[in-house]
Amino acid sequence: MARIEEVVKSLPALFKPEKAKGWNRVILLDLQGEEPSKWTLTINDGACAVSEGQASEPKLTISGNSEYICQMFTGETPPMKLVNAKLLRMKGPMMDAIAFSGLWNIPKKA
Amino acid sequence: MNYSEFHDHKWARNVELALGYWKRGEYEKLYRGDQVAERDYFPGLRVMGAYWASVEHEMPLRLSTFLRGAGHPDWLDGQSLSGDPEVARKATEYFGRFLADMAELAGRMGEGVGPLVARLSAASIGMPDDWASTMSGLQRRGEAAVAAGDFPRGLLDEWLAICLRSVADYNRYLVAGATAAAAVLKRDGPVALRAAVDATSEDFMWDVSRAFFATALPKAGFEDIGDLMELGLRGMYADQYFHSEPEVQDGEATLRTSVLENCELAGVYAAVEAWEGLPPRSLGYAFCRYCEAHGLATMMITMPPMVSPGYRLLRSLGLHGEPCRFELRTSPADDMPRILAVQERVFGAAD
Numbered sequence: 001m002a003r004i005e006e007v008v009k010s011l012p013a014l015f016k017p018e019k020a021k022g023w024n025r026v027i028l029l030d031l032q033g034e035e036p037s038k039w040t041l042t043i044n045d046g047a048c049a050v051s052e053g054q055a056s057e058p059k060l061t062i063s064g065n066s067e068y069i070c071q072m073f074t075g076e077t078p079p080m081k082l083v084n085a086k087l088l089r090m091k092g093p094m095m096d097a098i099a100f101s102g103l104w105n106i107p108k109k110a
Numbered sequence: 111m112n113y114s115e116f117h118d119h120k121w122a123r124n125v126e127l128a129l130g131y132w133k134r135g136e137y138e139k140l141y142r143g144d145q146v147a148e149r150d151y152f153p154g155l156r157v158m159g160a161y162w163a164s165v166e167h168e169m170p171l172r173l174s175t176f177l178r179g180a181g182h183p184d185w186l187d188g189q190s191l192s193g194d195p196e197v198a199r200k201a202t203e204y205f206g207r208f209l210a211d212m213a214e215l216a217g218r219m220g221e222g223v224g225p226l227v228a229r230l231s232a233a234s235i236g237m238p239d240d241w242a243s244t245m246s247g248l249q250r251r252g253e254a255a256v257a258a259g260d261f262p263r264g265l266l267d268e269w270l271a272i273c274l275r276s277v278a279d280y281n282r283y284l285v286a287g288a289t290a291a292a293a294v295l296k297r298d299g300p301v302a303l304r305a306a307v308d309a310t311s312e313d314f315m316w317d318v319s320r321a322f323f324a325t326a327l328p329k330a331g332f333e334d335i336g337d338l339m340e341l342g343l344r345g346m347y348a349d350q351y352f353h354s355e356p357e358v359q360d361g362e363a364t365l366r367t368s369v370l371e372n373c374e375l376a377g378v379y380a381a382v383e384a385w386e387g388l389p390p391r392s393l394g395y396a397f398c399r400y401c402e403a404h405g406l407a408t409m410m411i412t413m414p415p416m417v418s419p420g421y422r423l424l425r426s427l428g429l430h431g432e433p434c435r436f437e438l439r440t441s442p443a444d445d446m447p448r449i450l451a452v453q454e455r456v457f458g459a460a461d
Contacts, residue, residue, distance in 0.1 A: 019415060019446050080414070084343075086336040094323060095411070095453040097335040102415030102446065 004035040004066040007073050008050055014073065014104045017046035023103075025096060028058035033065025043103070060092035060100065075107035111214065112207035117377025117427075120349045121277045122215040125270060127152045129221045137261040141252050143344055149353040149371075153344045155252060155269040159245055160330035161345035162276035166237055167321040169283030172400055175314045176287060179306035180294045189236060191286055194293070201289040204382060205232065208281050212274070222263075226271050235279040242329035244272065249331055273348075284375060288382035291396040295388065307399045315403035319456045323411060342412065349374050363441040367424070370434040375401070376427035394428030401426075405436055411452050418443035 008029065020043055029039040040055040041048060062069075068087045071077040079101040082088045090097035113119065131140035131152070143154030153161065170189075177183050185193040192198045209230060216227035238244070248269055255261040295303045327333070332341055346352060351371040358365040375397045383393055402423040409419040417440040424435040 019444060021446060022450055023446065080339070083336045084339045086334075086340075088336070090335045091333070093453070093457060094333070094335060094338065095449055095457060098412060099415055099446065099449045102449075 002035050003070055004031065004037055004039075005052075007070045008039045011041060011050055011073065011104070012048045014106065015043075015048035016103055016105055017048075019103050020046055020048075023099060025059045026056055027096075027100070028054055028061045029069060030054075030061055030063040031066040031069060032063070033067050035066040037066065048103075058092070060090060060096045062088055062090050062100075064088035073104065073106060079106075112211050113381050114372075114377040115211075115215075117372045117380075118208070118281070118374050119211060119215055120351070120372065120374075121273070122212075122219065124152060124158060124348060125223060125274075126219055128155065128266065128270065129219070129223070132261060132263070132266050135259075137256045137259065140261065140266070141256045150351060151344055151347040153347045155266075155273075156249060157341055157345050158348045159248065159269060159272055159276075160327065160332050160341060161348045162273050162280065163237075163241060163245065163330050164322050164326040164341075164345075165349075166276045166280045167326045168318055168404075169280050169287065171318055171321055172314065172397070173283050173287040173290065175310045175317065175400075176294075176306055176396060177290060179308075179310035180290075180298065180302065181306070182290070182294070185290060189282075191290060197289055197293045200293075200386075201286040202232065204289055204385065205282050205285045207381075208285060208378075209278065212278065222267070223270070226267060226274055229271075230274060230278045232282065235275050235282060237276075237279060241272070245329075246331055248272065281374070281378065284378050285382070287397070288375075288379045288393060289386075291379070291393045292382050292386040292388060294396075295392060296386070300392070303393075304395055307395055311399050311403040314400050315407040316455050318404050319407040319411060322408075324457050338412075342408075346370075360439070363439050366438045366440075368436045368438070370427075370436070373427045373434060376434075379428060391429060391431060394426065398423060398426045398428040398434075401434075402436075407456075409438055410448060411456060413440060413445075415446045415449050416443070417441060418445045418448070 024044045027041040027043070029041065031037050037052070038054050040051050040053065040058070042055070064087055068082050072079050072082055072088070083090065090100070127146065128140055139152070139154070141155050143157060144152045146152050174183070174186055177185050185191050185197060187193050190198055191201050212227045212230065216223040251265055252269070255265055291303065294306060327338065327341070332338055350373070353369055355367040355369060379393045379397060380390065383390060406421040409421045413419040420439040422437055424437050425432045426434040
């Protein structure tokens with residue numbers, strides 16, 4: 001399995017439903033770099049589902065290289081560091097972009 | 111100088127830096143910014159233009175908010191204080207002194223800046239309706255010029271002109287606010303001045319956040335969260351010298367203190383206090399409290415939901431005559447309710 005697929009498909013297990021109360025969103029990962037691909041995250045009623053491709057009109061689009069998404073969700077690089085360095089771009093409502101990083105149990109690297 | 115060069119005219123230092131980068135052909139630094147000293151950063155034309163446009167939205171709001179709290183909303187008529195002729199006359203005179211400072215500094219710089227400042231007058235500095243399209247056009251041409259390695263002097267002058275117009279307009283309302291605060295203090299007394307601010311600071315906190323985050327910054331092309339964070343980190347260097355102290359742990363909480371060494375507001379209010387024969391810092395509450403409210407709202411908007419932010423002003427130029435010290439305290443939390451509340455208050459209900 002490709003690395004990005006493995007990471008993205010692990011997101012429902014990392015998802016913290018208690019952080020997403022009242023926060024239902026469709027989020028598109030529009031990725032370039034080592035593994036160009038598109039993934040749709042659907043957060044609805046406290047559940048997170050992942051599908052490959054662009055399923056519907058996203059509220060928030062996260063774009064950048066696939067390796068940075070891998071770094072973010074494996075805890076290798078803090079999300080805000082990637083965003084501040086503009087290695088990942090977030091297009092959509094500002095508060096959705098702020099909220100996004102708080103929805104996941106991202107492993108902490110020692 | 112009528113006003114403090116250190117507090118009120120950092121714009122001039124940035125114009126000088128911009129001219130230097132342009133003359134040396136350092137167009138990337140000119141456009142995107144550069145670290146110039148341990149505690150100073152040149153924000154670059156892109157960030158500086160957006161910063162000045164956004165704070166230009168803030169000053170009329172501060173003025174109208176304060177006058178509403180003081181029970182004198184009728185003093186403000188459009189862009190002037192013509193509802194009270196004495197306050198209006200003084201505000202015009204004091205703003206004229208600011209423009210005289212700008213002309214003196216431009217003359218000192220040479221390098222063709224004089225004509226850009228000479229065209230500024232109270233009649234010409236209002237924010238044009240098409241400011242956002244002008245800025246996005248300059249951003250397109252700026253990006254192209256950096257990519258091509260050829261940044262025409264005319265393009266630099268256009269960038270400087272929009273910044274200088276914003277600097278002047280921002281200070282027009284700032285001077286008007288200081289003059290109005292002095293009138294309230296003299297006529298209605300210090301208790302009334304304090305009450306005017308206390309009655310309106312929470313409204314201001316959300317109104318200014320809407321003006322910045324929902325209106326000015328998106329129009330200025332700053333919507334991506336990385337761009338906004340860059341503006342937050344670098345934009346203030348357009349008019350301030352500031353630094354952050356090392357983080358301190360307090361149990362589970364993390365404390366971060368930002369030290370603002372100069373303050374454009376403190377400089378203007380101090381000058382007006384002196385010209386009005388008022389004691390130093392007697393007008394401080396009229397602006398420091400609004401700054402604290404503005405800062406708290408910004409932290410509530412920009413801090414991620416895994417922390418809960420607290421924010422307070424510990425010391426200030428306006429109240430204590432010392433560099434401003436703002437303390438941000440973040441504690442681990444499940445603060446998604448804050449995100450949802452801020453979303454609704456600043457941006458409207460999310461669908």
